[in-house]
Amino acid sequence: MTRATRASEIAISLSVYEVGSTTLFLLGGEAKQDAWLAMLLGAGAGLLLLLIYLLMYRLDSERDLFELCRHYLGSTFGWIAAFAFTAYFAYEASRNFRDIGELAVQTLLNRTPMPIIIFISIIIGSYVTYLGPRSAFRLSVVYAYIMAVGYALILVLLPMTGLLHAQFMFPVLEHGLTPVWRAAMPEIVSFPFGQTILFLVYFKYAQKGKHLGRLAIVSYLITAVFLTVMNQLVILVLGPEIAAIGTYPMFMVVQMMEVSNVIERADALFVLLLFMGIGMKANFFLIGAGIGLQRITGIRYKLWVIPLGITVFGLTYLSPTFTEYFRVGLKLTVDRLMPVTQVVIPGILFIAMLVRKKKRKPA
Amino acid sequence: MFIRRLKKFLYSYPNPELEQPQQARQAPSPEGKPLSEDLSDSLELLQKSMGKNTDFVIHYLAFDEESDYKVILCYIDGLVDQLLLSKLLENLNRLKLDNLLRADKAPADWLKNQLAIGNIRTIYTEEDLEHAILDGRAVVLVQGMREAFAVYIAGGSRRAVEEPSSQTVIRGPKEGFTEEITVNIALLRRKVKSPQLTIETHVIGTYTRTNVSIAYIEGIASPEVVKEMTTRIQSIEIDGILESGYIEELIQDGVMSPFPTMYNTERPDTVAGGLLEGLVAVFVDGTPFVLMAPVTFFRFLTSSEDYYQRFDISSFLRFVRIISFFVALLLPSIFISLTTFHQELLPMPLLISLAAQREITPLPTLVEALLMELTFEVIREAGVRMPRAIGPAISIVGALVLGQAAVQAGLVSAAVVIVVSFTAISNFALPAINFSSSIRLLRFALMVFSGSFGLVGVLGVLIPLMAHLVSLESFGVPYLIPMSPFNKTNQKDVLIRAPWWKMRTRPIMIGDQNQMRQTKDKKSYAELEAGRPRDPLA
Numbered sequence: 001m002t003r004a005t006r007a008s009e010i011a012i013s014l015s016v017y018e019v020g021s022t023t024l025f026l027l028g029g030e031a032k033q034d035a036w037l038a039m040l041l042g043a044g045a046g047l048l049l050l051l052i053y054l055l056m057y058r059l060d061s062e063r064d065l066f067e068l069c070r071h072y073l074g075s076t077f078g079w080i081a082a083f084a085f086t087a088y089f090a091y092e093a094s095r096n097f098r099d100i101g102e103l104a105v106q107t108l109l110n111r112t113p114m115p116i117i118i119f120i121s122i123i124i125g126s127y128v129t130y131l132g133p134r135s136a137f138r139l140s141v142v143y144a145y146i147m148a149v150g151y152a153l154i155l156v157l158l159p160m161t162g163l164l165h166a167q168f169m170f171p172v173l174e175h176g177l178t179p180v181w182r183a184a185m186p187e188i189v190s191f192p193f194g195q196t197i198l199f200l201v202y203f204k205y206a207q208k209g210k211h212l213g214r215l216a217i218v219s220y221l222i223t224a225v226f227l228t229v230m231n232q233l234v235i236l237v238l239g240p241e242i243a244a245i246g247t248y249p250m251f252m253v254v255q256m257m258e259v260s261n262v263i264e265r266a267d268a269l270f271v272l273l274l275f276m277g278i279g280m281k282a283n284f285f286l287i288g289a290g291i292g293l294q295r296i297t298g299i300r301y302k303l304w305v306i307p308l309g310i311t312v313f314g315l316t317y318l319s320p321t322f323t324e325y326f327r328v329g330l331k332l333t334v335d336r337l338m339p340v341t342q343v344v345i346p347g348i349l350f351i352a353m354l355v356r357k358k359k360r361k362p363a
Numbered sequence: 364m365f366i367r368r369l370k371k372f373l374y375s376y377p378n379p380e381l382e383q384p385q386q387a388r389q390a391p392s393p394e395g396k397p398l399s400e401d402l403s404d405s406l407e408l409l410q411k412s413m414g415k416n417t418d419f420v421i422h423y424l425a426f427d428e429e430s431d432y433k434v435i436l437c438y439i440d441g442l443v444d445q446l447l448l449s450k451l452l453e454n455l456n457r458l459k460l461d462n463l464l465r466a467d468k469a470p471a472d473w474l475k476n477q478l479a480i481g482n483i484r485t486i487y488t489e490e491d492l493e494h495a496i497l498d499g500r501a502v503v504l505v506q507g508m509r510e511a512f513a514v515y516i517a518g519g520s521r522r523a524v525e526e527p528s529s530q531t532v533i534r535g536p537k538e539g540f541t542e543e544i545t546v547n548i549a550l551l552r553r554k555v556k557s558p559q560l561t562i563e564t565h566v567i568g569t570y571t572r573t574n575v576s577i578a579y580i581e582g583i584a585s586p587e588v589v590k591e592m593t594t595r596i597q598s599i600e601i602d603g604i605l606e607s608g609y610i611e612e613l614i615q616d617g618v619m620s621p622f623p624t625m626y627n628t629e630r631p632d633t634v635a636g637g638l639l640e641g642l643v644a645v646f647v648d649g650t651p652f653v654l655m656a657p658v659t660f661f662r663f664l665t666s667s668e669d670y671y672q673r674f675d676i677s678s679f680l681r682f683v684r685i686i687s688f689f690v691a692l693l694l695p696s697i698f699i700s701l702t703t704f705h706q707e708l709l710p711m712p713l714l715i716s717l718a719a720q721r722e723i724t725p726l727p728t729l730v731e732a733l734l735m736e737l738t739f740e741v742i743r744e745a746g747v748r749m750p751r752a753i754g755p756a757i758s759i760v761g762a763l764v765l766g767q768a769a770v771q772a773g774l775v776s777a778a779v780v781i782v783v784s785f786t787a788i789s790n791f792a793l794p795a796i797n798f799s800s801s802i803r804l805l806r807f808a809l810m811v812f813s814g815s816f817g818l819v820g821v822l823g824v825l826i827p828l829m830a831h832l833v834s835l836e837s838f839g840v841p842y843l844i845p846m847s848p849f850n851k852t853n854q855k856d857v858l859i860r861a862p863w864w865k866m867r868t869r870p871i872m873i874g875d876q877n878q879m880r881q882t883k884d885k886k887s888y889a890e891l892e893a894g895r896p897r898d899p900l901a
Contacts, residue, residue, distance in 0.1 A: 009848055108704070108819055120816075120823055127827050131834045138833035141847035268705045272822050279826060 004207040009137040011215035013284070014199055016140040018223045019147065020281030021099055022192040023230050024251075024274055029244035031183040033168055036232040038183040043224035045184065046193025049342060050220055052350055053196060054213045057203040059353050065200040066295035072352040079296065081345050086292030088341045089198065089285045090308065094315030095329060096282035097121055100275060102322060107251065107271050118316050121279060126309040128283045129290055130302060133205055136287055140280050150273040151230070154254065157266075161257050163237045187330075190338035193224065197342050201288045247326075286312065395488040402433050402506040405492070409437060412493055419496075424455055433506040442499035444518020451480050451501060451514055475512055478503065482515040494572065524550065527629035527651070529796060532668040539629045540651035544574050547631070547646050547653065551578060554635040559583075562646075565596055567610075571603035574648040575610060578634075583641045583869070583877045588657060588838045592643050607647040607654050615656075617835045617842075621801040624837040626655040626662055633667040641874030643838075657838035657873055661846075661857045663798035664688060669860050678859035685858065687789035691802050694789070695732050696813035696821050698782045702728050704817030720776040729814030731775050735783040736807070738765055743787075840872050864890035 028038030056068065063071060065085060070078035101118040109117065128136055158164060173180070199216070206212045234249045237256065243249045254270040290308055294301040319325035399405060406421075413419045422436040436455065438448065454477070475483055486492050486502065492511055495502055499517035524546065527539030540547045548562055557580065564576045575596060579589055595614035604610060607627060616624045626642075628634060629651045634644050637655045645654040664684045669677040702721075706714055724731060742761040749757060766784070770777045786806070793799040805828065812820035835842035845853030853870050855861035864887045868878050881887070 006848055104819055108817060112816065117816075117819070124823060124827050124830075128830045131830055135830060135834035138841070138843065138847040139830050141849060142829050142833060142843070145846070265707050268708050268818055272818055275819065275822055276826070 005134050005137050005205045007206045007212040007215050009141055010199070010202055010206050010212065011219040012144050013137045013140040013202070014196065014216055015219040015223045016143050016147065016277065017198070017281050017284050018192055018196070018220070019151075019227065019277050020192065021096060021274065021278040022227050023151075023277070024099065024103065024248055026234055026243050026246070026249045027188050027191075027227075027231050028180075028183040029240070031180045032174070032240040032244075033170065033235060034173060034180050035183070035235055035240070036228050037173070038180045038188055039228040039231055040224075041180060041184040042188025042193050043221075043228065045189045046196065046224070047217070047220060049189070049194050049346075050196045050217065052346065053200050054203075054216060056200065056346070056350055056353060058213065059357060061204060061208070064202075064204050064291065064295070065197070066292050068200070068349060068353070070295070072349060072356055081349070082292060082296050084345065085197075085341065086289050086296060088337070089289040089292060090312055091315055091337075092195075093125070093282045093285035093289060094312045094318070095333070096278050096285065097125070097312060098316040098319075098325060099278050100282070101316070102325070103248070103271060103274060103278075106247070108268060119313065121275075121282075122309050122313050125279065125283050125286050125312075126305050129286045129308070130305045132301070133202060133287050133291070136280075136283055137202075137205070139283075143276055143280055147273060147277060150269070151226070154257075154266075154270065155229070155233075157257055157259060158233060158237065158253070161259065163253070163256055164233070165236055165239070168236050168239050169232075186339050187334050190334045190342060192227070194338060194342035196220070197346060198284060198288050200346075201291055202284075395490040397488055398486070398492065398509055398511060400507055400509055402435065402504055405489075405504050405511070406435065408489055409492070409496075413496070422452070424452075435504050436501055437496060437504070438501035438516075439496060439499065441519050443501055443516050447480060447516035447518060448501060451478065451516060454478055454480065455503065474505070478512060478514060480514055480516060484513045484515070486511040486513050497572070529629050530633070530666070530794065532630075532666065532671070535668050535671045536630075536632050538631060540631060540653060542649050542651060544576060544646050544648035547651070548576060548578065550631040551634055551638075551644075554631055555580065555638060560638070563593065565593075567596065567599050568601055568603045571605065573604040574646075575604065576646040578638065578644040578646060579642075580638050583639065583874055584643050585641060585873070585876050588643050591838055592645070592656065596645070604647060604649075606650045607645065607652045610645060610647055611654055616837050620831065620835055621804055622660070622832065622835065622842070623663070623795075623797045623801065624656070624658065624835065624842070626658040626795070627652045627797065628655065629653075630667055636667055636670060639880075640869050641876060657840040659837065659840060659844055659873075660832065660842050663795040664793065665856075665860075666794040670863075674860050674862040681858060681860060684792060684794070687792035688802070690789040691786055691793065691799065692806060693809065693821070694786045695736065695782055695806060696809035697818075698778070699728050699732055699810060700813040700817040700821055703814065717776075717778055720778055723773040724776045725773075726775075727814075728776075728779065729810065731779045732783065733807070733810060735775055735779055736786075736810070739783055739787050740803070844872055845870075862889070863887075864893070 026035070028035035028042070031038040060068060060071075066082040069081040069085070072078070073081055097118050100121045101114040104117045105112065105114045128139065203212060203216075230250070234253050235243050237253045238246065238249055242252075246252050251267060251270065255265055255267040257266050259266075286308065289312075290301050290304050293299070293304045293308065319328050409419075409421070416439075418440045420438055420440050424434040424436055434455065436452065475485065484495065484500070486495055487510060491513075492502060495511075495513035498513075499519075500513040500515050503512040503514065505511075521543055522541050524538050524541055526537045538550065540550060552560065559581045560578065561581050562576050562578050564574055566572050567575045577589065577592055577596065592614070596610065599610070599613050601609070601613070611623075611625045611627065612618075614625075626637070628637075634653050634655065638644060642655045642657065645656075647654070664681065666680075669680065672680075701708055702717060709717070721728070726734070742757065742765070746754070746757055766780055769775050770780055790799045790803060793802070805824075809821055809824050812824050814820070816823060833841070833843055833847050841848060844850060845857060850871050852868055855866055856870065864881075867881045867883070868874075869880055
């Protein structure tokens with residue numbers, strides 16, 4: 001007796017997914033105090049990508065990303081592309097789980113071995129994966145309430161505790177547009193805004209005939225503005241220099257909050273909020289990879305949950321140290337890998353779809 | 364061969380359409396061996412099957428040795444009402460059956476009307492004959508007739524309608540269901556006097572032959588749910604049903620879930636309210652607890668009194684219950700993780716006071732809290748099972764010895780005792796017992812995890828729990844509706860209870876069949892009053 005997923009659930013999921021781990025890092029640090037401009041620029045470019053993805057969904061709303069690949073790119077290339085996406089999603093999931101592990105060890109549980117934390121979080125993620133995408137959408141609606149309350153509290157308390165320094169905002173565009181552009185392209189576009197590619201897998205679960213596109217764009221825009229504000233808050237509190245140095249700058253900011261002897265340090269609660277966001281993002285990637293495996297092999301989804309979990313657990317150890325992990329994440333993944341999976345392959349796919357559509361029309 | 368099987372296993376998608384369509388409900392038609400015209404055959408049958416039982420009684424009426432015309436009356440002593448029985452015998456004698464039957468074969472219908480006591484059923488088969496007697500009917504058998512007459516004069520001792528003990532209210536009706544299904548259905552009918560209120564009865568249990576009735580309001584309840592309920596109940600093959608808990612466990616969704624997906628209540632007004640919202644109720648003979656489905660998470664946080672009190676007070680009480688839900692679930696685990704892992708979250712004076720208490724206690728906080736929780740569970744269980752007379756002793760032992768003395772002796776810290784007691788009290792603030800029991804169970808899991816991973820551990824239990832809750836459904840209705848998936852119109856009766864003049868529609872997905880509770884164009888006085896601009900000078 002399962003019912004169709006409502007379009008609004010997917011839009012909310014998109015928002016939760018976008019927020020995910022983004023608040024953990026400072027984005028556009030290169031642009032210094034103009035990070036917000038870089039963010040908006042990145043968000044604009046990301047919106048363009050999202051529009052293309054939505055257009056692809058509009059062209060063929062019956063198929064998900066993997067089916068599109070196999071249908072429009074021919075069997076060999078389609079298989080390769082679908083496999084590339086699956087591997088990419090699994091890798092992203094593993095990075096998110098590693099983030100959870102690193103964050104936990106560095107902040108809350110410094111005496112617990114990281115593999116244990118990662119293992120437990122992968123078990124939880126596998127459980128959500130086992131329940132399937134529809135449950136994940138509903139789960140992220142529940143998360144949305146909690147995250148909304150949590151971030152709203154931070155947004156209200158930060159100015160109240162007098163930590164904001166408006167002078168860190170200025171001067172605007174001190175070195176011209178170049179650093180802003182450099183910070184935004186391709187880094188901010190790749191992470192987090194271009195990652196909406198994953199939702200090409202999920203759009204098809206939406207109830208037909210609803211304004212999925214409009215809802216998705218609205219929720220994307222709200223999320224983008226929210227992320228920009230959060231990002232800029234970090235700079236306004238810490239100043240561009242310190243913000244750029246800190247590993248988890250937002251964490252430092254929340255540590256400084258203190259509310260009249262009731263809450264001494266809210267950082268532990270903020271970390272929980274982050275865990276939920278990252279966990280949800282990892283879940284979505286895991287489910288995406290699981291669906292990909294089913295589409296590639298034809299073996300049903302639920303049987304893939306355990307092998308997928310084990311693979312992802314192994315993938316979290318690709319980088320032996322935190323420094324290397326961080327470098328790989330910021331440089332290789334964001335600069336090299338993501339543009340391929342977010343722009344190049346979808347672009348080819350999009351063109352192929354247009355060509356096929358054109359061909360069919362005269363006939 | 365093996366590979367083919369493996370492939371078949373791997374590629375077999377679950378296909379719901381392949382499942383056999385359940386047969387439509389059969390019309391009650393006479394099945395089995397028909398009764399013999401010869402009374403001596405029936406007598407022999409009864410003697411063979413039930414003659415051993417000392418409580419089985421046969422009256423021989425108009426028993427003429429010389430002729431063939433005979434009438435017998437049989438019943439089980441204790442199941443029938445003595446007064447009604449004597450009246451029945453009187454009626455039979457008055458009819459002078461002997462004469463009548465000798466004159467001509469009296470038509471069955473005529474005789475049936477002449478008996479004129481209560482509910483009379485005509486019986487055609489041997490199985491029915493036995494069942495009718497066991498159901499507490501007195502059966503009249505006449506020589507030369509293919510039919511027998513089962514007169515429903517059930518009686519014997521049974522409990523009267525009393526105030527329900529499990530769900531009490533201050534304002535609202537005080538009557539509760541009893542063990543008798545006919546009384547229970549009558550209690551419901553007295554509240555919902557509509558021909559649309561439909562009762563369908565099934566007999567479940569090869570030995571107990573328990574009456575299980577499905578009640579719903581036609582035109583409000585979703586026909587799919589009714590159909591689903593019927594098929595699920597008909598699928599039960601069991602030797603006996605002694606309580607509605609049997610049915611609940613056999614037909615509910617989410618079989619491995621700690622959360623109940625069916626509601627149970629002792630209160631006729633709760634059932635009536637549920638039926639008006641589009642729920643389907645299941646009455647089971649022999650128990651005052653009636654089941655209802657489909658049900659959502661938030662129904663377990665409501666009490667029928669919410670609808671009798673003023674809406675603002677009810678809304679506040681809902682808020683209190685939601686708080687107590689979270690306290691009952693989370694307080695001990697949050698206490699453990701704050702004191703053992705995240706001391707920095709606590710304000711300094713509080714931390715110092717807690718640390719001073721901990722100085723003399725020998726055990727880690729987790730063990731301390733687990734011990735106290737277990738102690739409380741034992742006290743609670745003892746309180747339920749023990750003979751009433753020992754009650755005061757338990758409360759003295761529980762409150763004084765285990766609470767105060769344990770703190771004074773330095774075994775546990777006072778803070779843990781406070782936390783455990785507040786948790787326990789919060790648990791009782793929840794109106795549904797089965798729901799609060801499942802929270803008790805989850806609390807222990809949360810405590811163990813918080814003791815090993817702190818707040819991360821708490822989150823590590825809460826996330827799968829939330830994932831489980833969103834995936835749970837009760838008869839096709841998502842468990843967390845209207846929170847996830849979100850629904851605006853249902854919000855009026857979840858966290859708050861909107862005033863009655865605002866509750867125009869039934870809850871979505873449960874009462875979709877017939878949305879409006881109040882007509883749209885006609886406004887009640889209160890609503891007009893609320894919308895009227897006031898002129899303070901007038």
